[in-house]
Amino acid sequence: MSGVELEVIDNEFLRQFETTIEGQKAKIEYSQQERKIFLTKLVMSDELAEKGYDEEFIIAVFKIIEDRNIRLVPTSPTIANFMRKNRRKYKDLLPVGINI
Secondary structure, eight states, X not given: OOOOOOOOEEETTTTEEEEEETTEEEEEEEEEETTEEEEEEXXXXXXXXXXXXXXXXXXXXXXXXXHTTOEEEEOSHHHHHHHHHTHHHHGGGSOTTOOO
């Protein structure tokens, strides 16, 4: 894991957050309803995930969501697991009544 800040682009047309890491594309697909964003799928090579970039990418996307003052619902197993491991830090991003 590099600790560098990732440049994340919200591709609203394709409904996905995108970034490029070490020349490889990664994305988190989403759907949005009212004041909630459902993170449905993380697509990243195993090579990048093994280096810890999956968590860096998730953190960067969480920051964007937090800045927009909307709630997130992680429906992707990878993102839900990350949320569970970091429950205290990110619990305020969950909608009322949703527990991970």
